[in-house]
Amino acid sequence: MGHSEKYLESLNEVQLEAVLHTEGPLLVLAGAGTGKTKVLTTRIANIIQQGLAEPQNILAVTFTNKAAKEMSERISGMINSFGLNIGTFHSIAAKILRSNIASLGMGLGTNFTIIDHGEQIKLIKDICKQLEIDIKTYTPKILHIIISRWKDLGLLPSKISESDMKAPSHKIARSLYKEYQKQLIASNAVDFGDLLIYNNELLINNSELLNYYQNKYKYILIDEYQDTNAVQYVWARMLASKWKNICCVGDDDQSIYSWRGAEVGNILRFEKDFPNSKIIKLEQNYRSSSEILTAASNLIGNNKNRHGKTLWTDKNIGEKIKVISCWNDKEEARFVVSEIDRLVNVGKYKPNDVAILVRAGFQTRSFEEVFISNAVPYRIIGGLRFYERMEIRDLLAYIRISLNNNDNIALERIINVPKRAIGNTTMKQIKDYSIENNLSVLAAIRKMLELGILKSKVHESLSKFVNLIDKSHLGYQSDPAFNVTKAILEESGYLEVLKEEKTDESRSRIENLNEMLRAIDEFGNIQEFIEHSSLVMEHEMLESNFGGSVSIMTLHGAKGLEFDLVFLPGWEEGIFPHQKALSEEGAKGLEEERRIAYVGITRAKKDLYITFAESRKMFHEILHSMPSRFLAEIPDAVCTRISSTKNLNYLGSKHKFFIQNNVSKPETENRKINNQINHKSKVKHSSFGIGLVIREDGDNLEIIFEGIAGIKTIKRSHITNL
DNA sequence: TATTGTGTTATTTTT
């Protein structure tokens, strides 16, 4: 090989084999931290470099936009990859569907909209009302899950047989599903599941199209293959069946999304599905210390349903894992935060290198409080995303109804936002009219205005609204999208209502809307912007202070990430493994919980703390619980177990806990007395800046800060007098 | 029509 293949040099033997095995089906089983992305990106670079295919003849599919973006950046650092098809299942499917929508023959137009989760639920709720389904016995949430699972399997309503309906809820769900699809199409809209289902319909029914795409994609790569559902599997297999150069990369041990239709079976079955395939296992871990790796391997070894890999590392002996028992959830949070504080202060880690990974979202709260009062910078990842914010969705709805007059879902969202005196009664009247006359909601309004059958106040309000939509519709065809959208905000009165509110919240909403206007300006093409906003649900990543901040997120959200120091709190039976996983899914559920634990442990590079609380305040009850069974699956040789209580018989005599009263330092020791601060003192806080003390309550000070932090209660020890 | 009060019920999440 010539000197131009320099990028191959940094690969280990097995990685190299995976990169060079270009022809025929290949499954790369990549354990955590074994260089999966490196293999994927180098493989693509190599295919291009060797002249095996042009970039446009390569298809690389990921699950998240983040992964797609990272891969794309890494490849373009290696080689000119212009024209490469890289994206999420949904974005690629959307592109194929949009350019061939007429061949589908379902009445959808090229400007179909993609509705998000919230709108799916809203639509289901509405249909429940129409069909008089009792939403107390069958909640829209449950019904949505049933429909989504059917969609994951690729089943449209007509394909659901009696045998698919085991429970009475399934019967209800099927009739609902039928109507749901009908109303989506009437709105010229699809949901995420439809993107893939319609793709398959399209390809199965049009051999010419199928031939075209099969020919085009000479090399196909699928990332996170363990997360694929049945439709995605069918789709990928169909596209790959001509050249058969499909390379799937994944880790069966990290399959943690079965509850949204992912089938581990796809990765376990690979050899059967793709004859003459090769399987390569990446087992050398470059991320974690040997202790962490041993713990992870032992734990996951308790699962039966897996390919089985043996991860190894050539790293030296590192720190032991700390398993710590706490009195209750408060002590747990205090311990974790004070330990982070200590390790940051001695200079061992920067806040950026630290993560707290929880099983469920509600667990973040107890940490948040302690972080604030201890003045440790933190950020909670996975909360509200930009495109999920109310004002953003509202503005998107205005744009959507302007572009696609049939988008009933968008129209209903903003018909009375801001208030236009269109209440439930009027809305019901309009909807009934639209159904009777087989019109879209906007068309129904038009007709009703024409006939003059509405009350004068409503009539006036609605005709103003319709004029705005018509004006915007025309505007988007000729004027800059930025101007048109700005006019919507102003002329609808939306902006004015926010301006008058004059709260922190309303100011931040205005800020967000401006941010969105900037984004629209950047995109130029409004249709493309809408596509982006419905398919890219990125988290806001505000990187502010110097050492960054400690990340708090769910274990699911941490997949693919790594941190020097990781805390895994809440390892108690019922929380982790989660009670619902056990009661609803049984042994299968337990194995998935164990995989989640495995993902958590393998996020850590150097240091790992696992904690559990003997009692926990949940809602308004105190819950006592046993330590997680997973703790017993971590070998004693790689961990130190410390307890702050004397109740040591949790895990049998096998595991010895060292007693250490008060794992977290008692508060009295922790505080430096800061007596010179009193009422009306001007003070400084490392995160919130300068403020004024407005109330004293023993050790706690109520402070009003100058910035957006507002009023906060903070301990004396974390404040400096000015 | 819009607001206020009461009761119910709590995974994981990307697209």
Add this chain to the structure above:
DNA sequence: TAACACAATA
């Protein structure tokens, strides 16, 4: 605790 649905009321 907090978010939400729904009923009662202004």
